[in-house]
Amino acid sequence: MNKRPSILIVDDEVSNIEILSAVLEEDHDIYFATSGDEAIATARAALPDLILLDVLMPGTDGYEVCTSLKGDPLLADVPVIFTTALGDQEAEVKGLELGAIDYIAKPISPVVVRARVRNHLEMKRMRDDLAKLAVTDALTGLGNRRRLEQALNIETARLALTSGTLSVIILDIDFFKRFNDLYGHTAGDRCLTMVAAALNRAVHHASDLTIRYGGEEFACVLPETEHDRAMDIAHGIRERVEALNIPHSGSDVAATVSVSIGVATAACVPGATPEAWVKAADAELYKAKAAGRNSVSGRTFQVVVEDARPLSSTA
Template identity: 70%
Template sequence: MNERQSVLIVDDEVSNIEILSAALEDDYEIYFATSGEEAVDIARTNMPDLILLDVLMPGTDGYVVCSTLKADPLVGDVPIIFTTALGDRDAEVRGLTLGAIDYITKPISPVAVRARVRNHLDMKRMRDQLAEMAVTDALTGLGNRRRLERVLDQSAVRLAMNESLLSLIIVDIDFFKRYNDAYGHTAGDRCLSMVASALKRAMQRTADVAVRYGGEEFACVLPECSHAEAMEVARQIHQRVQLLDIPHRASDAAAFVTVSVGVATAACVAGGAPEAWVRAADEQLYLAKSAGRNQVMGREFSVQV
């Protein structure tokens, strides 16, 4: 069963929040904020599926909040519906120009709100499903390189708020070209799928993401994961692939399929390039290969801004 979608209600009048919440709480997870500043913080922390945003608020008004959210890589694609008592065509056009997808005027009609929210969330779910297909590797069911780039970008931005740790693991199947030459591409595809399953079983946390990085390479993004923890995951991957006991007569590393693994861990900082983790993990993978393959190497590093 699908997880409930979530709605963030932003309004400086608590009575309006209560009306909107009562109309939606049976079907959706509800968050609320009573100021623009609070709305931005809650949106970044909880990643709602849709935002109902009041236009007229003291301090930071809805237009500024909308512009701020749309410029944020973490929440820029979250649909925003403006709620207002203005009834002003110019105000409506301004809101839509800033990126809002709809406009609801007060006083609130619960029936109309439910219908509009349902319609927009249904469309968002379909867009999300199509987007997920675009970042999924058809053979293994893991994410693809595009998914890796997206997850790294989002994780680096989100974790920089608290300078939290981010770890990246890159896995390469040893002498895979030789495997394909010796056993054929059908067996090669089966090998890739089995290694992908071993990766997924090695990662225990829901926040961790495994992808097929390209060809016979895989990558694992581990947010808020220490280097020691990431190294343990890498060793688990290495061991689980060995336990598959896939024969590989053309390998110089072993009589069965093995992997070389590179691990890199750093604290996220504002302005830090996500590519830094890829470079650092690639360097460790290169060292593992240079040392004879079939092993794990890793290091902690500092992200340069």
């Protein structure tokens, strides 16, 4: 069953929230907030598909809320529709310049609200589908390198709010070039898809992400996962790949395809550079290779905040 779209309604007048909820609750999951600060906290917790945001509120007003939302990597792509009784073109332009996608005037028309919400949710779904294609590896169906960069930027920022733990796994198919040379690229592609499937079977939480990092290299992003659990997952991946029993006569370590795996775990802190997890996991991967391959190496580390720059896209 498809998940129903969720909408966050923000208004300091409870009666306005009740009216909008009555119009939309049949087809949507509704969250609400009665202040700007509560709106930002609720949006972070609920990750709604769309936000209906009152402009005039005491304290943090709608413009300030919209600015905060658009500056948050976790929420920047959530469409915002302002609801207002201002009837002021200058105010409308200001909201659109801040990143809102539409205005709905009060008192609301139920027909207009349903139509605009439906249209903007459909446009968001289409944008999300296109964005997903852009970050998906065509061969394996896993996320690609750009998706890894996005996930690390988002998760390190999100988990820094609570000093949450993030684990990253990087793995490499042992002697894969020899495999391609011996069996051909068609067999190589089939091997990659089978390893990708084994990777997906080993990772269970909805928030976990599996990636084809490049060539024969894969990665997993495991938010809120302690090191011992991440190591268990890594050993499970190695065992699942081994159980595929894909013949590999060119391997120096096994008669079948195997993988070497590096694991790195750290608590997230504000300003953490996402590359830190990739570098640490990559270093552990090379330790696993140096130890004879077909093995797992991992460690916990402490993030040193050198700068606050995000993991930049290479695409």
